[in-house]
Amino acid sequence: MRAATVEIVEVSARDGLQNEKLIFSTAQKVALIDRMVLAGVRRIEVASFVRADRVPQMADAEAVIAALNLPDDVITIGLVMNKRGLLRALETKVKQIGAVCVASDSFAQRNQGQTSAESVESAADVVRFAKAEGRSAQVTIGAAFGCPFEGLVDPDHVVRMAKQLAQAGPAEIALADTIGVAVPEQVFNLVARVRQEIGATPVRVHLHNTRNTGIANAWAAVQAGAATLDASVGGIGGCPFAPNATGNIGTEDLLYLLHRSDVSTGVDLDRTIETARWLSQEMQRAVPAQLSRVDPFPSREHAA
Amino acid sequence: MRAATVEIVEVSARDGLQNEKLIFSTAQKVALIDRMVLAGVRRIEVASFVRADRVPQMADAEAVIAALNLPDDVITIGLVMNKRGLLRALETKVKQIGAVCVASDSFAQRNQGQTSAESVESAADVVRFAKAEGRSAQVTIGAAFGCPFEGLVDPDHVVRMAKQLAQAGPAEIALADTIGVAVPEQVFNLVARVRQEIGATPVRVHLHNTRNTGIANAWAAVQAGAATLDASVGGIGGCPFAPNATGNIGTEDLLYLLHRSDVSTGVDLDRTIETARWLSQEMQRAVPAQLSRVDPFPSREHAA
Numbered sequence: 314m315r316a317a318t319v320e321i322v323e324v325s326a327r328d329g330l331q332n333e334k335l336i337f338s339t340a341q342k343v344a345l346i347d348r349m350v351l352a353g354v355r356r357i358e359v360a361s362f363v364r365a366d367r368v369p370q371m372a373d374a375e376a377v378i379a380a381l382n383l384p385d386d387v388i389t390i391g392l393v394m395n396k397r398g399l400l401r402a403l404e405t406k407v408k409q410i411g412a413v414c415v416a417s418d419s420f421a422q423r424n425q426g427q428t429s430a431e432s433v434e435s436a437a438d439v440v441r442f443a444k445a446e447g448r449s450a451q452v453t454i455g456a457a458f459g460c461p462f463e464g465l466v467d468p469d470h471v472v473r474m475a476k477q478l479a480q481a482g483p484a485e486i487a488l489a490d491t492i493g494v495a496v497p498e499q500v501f502n503l504v505a506r507v508r509q510e511i512g513a514t515p516v517r518v519h520l521h522n523t524r525n526t527g528i529a530n531a532w533a534a535v536q537a538g539a540a541t542l543d544a545s546v547g548g549i550g551g552c553p554f555a556p557n558a559t560g561n562i563g564t565e566d567l568l569y570l571l572h573r574s575d576v577s578t579g580v581d582l583d584r585t586i587e588t589a590r591w592l593s594q595e596m597q598r599a600v601p602a603q604l605s606r607v608d609p610f611p612s613r614e615h616a617a
Numbered sequence: 618m619r620a621a622t623v624e625i626v627e628v629s630a631r632d633g634l635q636n637e638k639l640i641f642s643t644a645q646k647v648a649l650i651d652r653m654v655l656a657g658v659r660r661i662e663v664a665s666f667v668r669a670d671r672v673p674q675m676a677d678a679e680a681v682i683a684a685l686n687l688p689d690d691v692i693t694i695g696l697v698m699n700k701r702g703l704l705r706a707l708e709t710k711v712k713q714i715g716a717v718c719v720a721s722d723s724f725a726q727r728n729q730g731q732t733s734a735e736s737v738e739s740a741a742d743v744v745r746f747a748k749a750e751g752r753s754a755q756v757t758i759g760a761a762f763g764c765p766f767e768g769l770v771d772p773d774h775v776v777r778m779a780k781q782l783a784q785a786g787p788a789e790i791a792l793a794d795t796i797g798v799a800v801p802e803q804v805f806n807l808v809a810r811v812r813q814e815i816g817a818t819p820v821r822v823h824l825h826n827t828r829n830t831g832i833a834n835a836w837a838a839v840q841a842g843a844a845t846l847d848a849s850v851g852g853i854g855g856c857p858f859a860p861n862a863t864g865n866i867g868t869e870d871l872l873y874l875l876h877r878s879d880v881s882t883g884v885d886l887d888r889t890i891e892t893a894r895w896l897s898q899e900m901q902r903a904v905p906a907q908l909s910r911v912d913p914f915p916s917r918e919h920a921a
Contacts, residue, residue: 461912464919494914496877497836524914525826525870525907529833532801557910566829573800603829606861608765610798610828615768 318577320356320541321564322517323349325592326377327358327392328561329545330370332552335596339373343380345592349546349564352584356388356541359407362398378405388449394425399439402448409449409484412439416471417460420491424455433474437481444482452478453487453519457503458495461554468503472510479511485541486514490530492554493523497533504537515540520562522601523552527562528570535576542567547589547600563602565589583609622881624660624845625868626821627653629896630681631662631696632865633849634674636856639900643677647684649896653850653868656888660692660845663711666702682709692753698729703743707750713788714754716743720775721764724795728759737778741785748786756782757791757823761807762799765858772807776814783815789845790818794834796858797827801837808841821845824866826905827856831866832874839880846871851893852906867906869893887913 326346330337337345346359359381360374374391381389391407393399402410414432415421421432436452443450457471475486488503500518508516518534520527520543531542544567550560565585571578582604589605599606630650634641641649650663663685664678678695685693695711697703706714718736719725725736740756747754761775779790792807804822812820822838824831824847835846848871854864869889875882886908893909903910 459914464915492914493911494877496874497833498878522829523907523911524873525832525867526874528829529801529836529874532833532837552911555911559907563829569828570800570830570833573798574802603827603863607797607827607856607859610763610796611768 315536316538316540316576319535319539319571321354321567321578321580322356322358322390322541322543323354323546323564324358324519324543324561325349325545325547325549325564327361327371328543329547329549331361331368332550332560333370333596336370337595339376339380341595342373342377345588346381348588348591349585350383350387352588353580355386355579356390358390358392358411361392362401363394375401375405378407393439395435396439396442399442403443403446409451410439410443412436412450412452412483413455414452414474414478415455416457416466416474417463419462420456420460429470429474433477437478440478440481440483449484451485451487451517452483453489454478455489455491457488458490458499459492461492468506471503472506475507476510479514483514485517486511487517487519487543489519490521493521493527493552493558495520495530496526497529500530501533501537504534504539508538517541517543519543521550521552521560522548522562523555523558528566531562531567532570535571546585546602547592547605548602549592549596549600559601563589563600563604565604566602569604619839620842620844620880623839623843623875625658625871625882625884626660626662626694626845626847627658627850627868628662628823628847628865629653629849629851629853629868631665631675632847633851633853635665635672636854636864637674637900640674641899643680643684645899646677646681649892650685652892652895653889654687654691656892657882657884659690659883660694662694662696662715665696666705667698679705679709682711697743699739700743700746703746707747707752712753714743714747714752716740716754716756716787717759718756718778718782719759720761720770720778721767723766724760724764733774733778737781741782744782744785744787753788755789755791755821756787757793758782759793759795761792762794762803763796765796772810775807776810779811780814783818787818789821790815791821791823791847793823794825797825797831797856797862799824799834800830801833804834805837805841808838808843812842819844821847823847825854825856825864826852826866827859827862832870835866835871836874839875850889850906851896851904851909853896853900853904863905867893867904867908869908870906873908
């Protein structure tokens with residue numbers, strides 16, 4: 314049976330912006346994070362500690378984190394690709410380290426200059442090191458459902474990765490459909506299998522809406538018992554391998570799905586829609602997520 | 618268990634265009650229909666017999682049907698709202714009559730100037746009359762999941778409508794999320810209940826992607842045993858009650874979902890994508906469906 318509550322991790326300030334051409338100022342990023350925390354989000358990706366020449370949008374990672382002044386119960390996440398990124402992150406007040414490994418060799422090579430197996434070792438090291446330094450740490454398996462270079466990814470391989478990663482004691486393990494190719498049955502089956510194999514470690518799912526299956530996959534993940542879903546207000550972000558594609562699943566669209574399905578999130582839909590509209594103005598373009606363009610349903614009049 | 622095959626009814630030439638401002642010529646409509654039949658579609662809405670002053674896009678219904686020259690195994694559908702529309706349709710060579718009734722009084726009044734109960738009577742009459750004249754006939758229950766004026770629609774009411782309609786012997790009964798508000802569990806439950814109540818009569822489901830739940834709802838419908846799904850190439854159509862919203866679920870996006878999930882449709886994805894690109898040019902705007910903007914997955918290289 315599906316859960317009565319699902320946690321949302323807001324990723325617009327990291328994965329969302331990272332794939333957008335328009336560079337946001339530090340102040341704009343802080344405003345985006347503040348708005349989503351005010352909407353009710355309690356875990357939020359705030360930066361990625363990567364090379365500025367590779368990902369210019371993330372050049373001010375330290376400055377963004379230094380500028381944040383969030384309630385104590387909000388967990389900020391900083392993504393790191395390797396030990397060098399981790400050392401940078403540990404110099405900041407970011408509360409949770411997000412390690413990353415990749416399920417296919419070709420993508421792992423392109424993303425981190427490693428094989429898939431090496432990326433697992435490296436991510437497990439990051440988790441162990443971060444925990445030894447007293448930080449919370451979790452890990453994401455990228456391209457878990459498909460690779461732009463190799464096609465479908467063997468679920469057995471992903472399950473083995475998850476088991477190996479679980480031994481490092483991460484706070485959670487995430488399955489990422491980095492390029493937005495998954496379909497619901499695939500998501501349901503992999504989430505269910507990984508949950509079975511890694512026992513008590515919660516599973517988070519990260520989805521892109523590149524082929525319009527994102528919301529269907531989110532629902533499949535919830536049905537399979539995923540504890541947490543990543544989402545990006547406005548559905549911003551695009552896909553690094555599909556220049557015209559839409560981005561992460563939109564937080565407001567996900568909230569509509571979940572709240573109408575009696576799954577609570579603690580995040581306010583109206584405030585999220587308001588942030589999507591603000592973001593659309595800041596980005597000077599329409600956002601791909603849809604709830605900010607339509608009337609509420611059921612409306613207050615309907616409910617009365 | 619879900620079916621191994623799902624039938625697609627292409628509705629772009631009717632529901633798709635009907636909600637678009639740009640008026641297509643008869644020749645453009647015929648070209649659209651021809652392209653989707655060449656892609657493999659075997660049942661297709663070609664026109665609606667409504668008043669030209671109310672729906673200008675459908676003013677050439679008779680001319681479109683007269684101009685068609687399709688293979689014998691293709692079933693053309695003409696939608697009718699009342700006896701007057703039916704009499705017009707029967708003067709043409711259209712193969713199947715689509716009757717319509719509405720699940721809420723306010724929407725039925727706006728759509729057809731009737732109560733919901735009166736619209737059921739009237740649709741059942743249309744089905745009986747069409748069959749007596751030797752035409753195939755089916756019926757759609759509009760606003761089956763929600764009404765823009767009344768909010769949520771009582772599923773018990775929809776089930777009662779379906780049972781009453783079934784007595785007229787329609788070829789199928791469709792449940793339409795006319796304003797795009799449904800969520801997957803709601804679709805699954807209503808499709809399953811209606812199927813149970815109407816016995817052998819197949820269930821078709823008509824979905825809009827207004828709130829980004831369209832593809833998730835399509836998958837829920839398939840899981841609940843729907844035999845047929847409506848879709849519109851390019852996802853064109855908008856929503857009459859949400860001026861900025863996207864339209865019907867896109868045929869190409871639905872094909873991606875189904876084919877990747879090992880559900881066959883007989884419709885070719887590549888040809889459908891090609892038609893979406895052609896349609897985008899004819900409409901002079903980007904279409905909302907997404908498969909025409911991204912690379913195939915898995916690609917032919919992956920499969921090799």
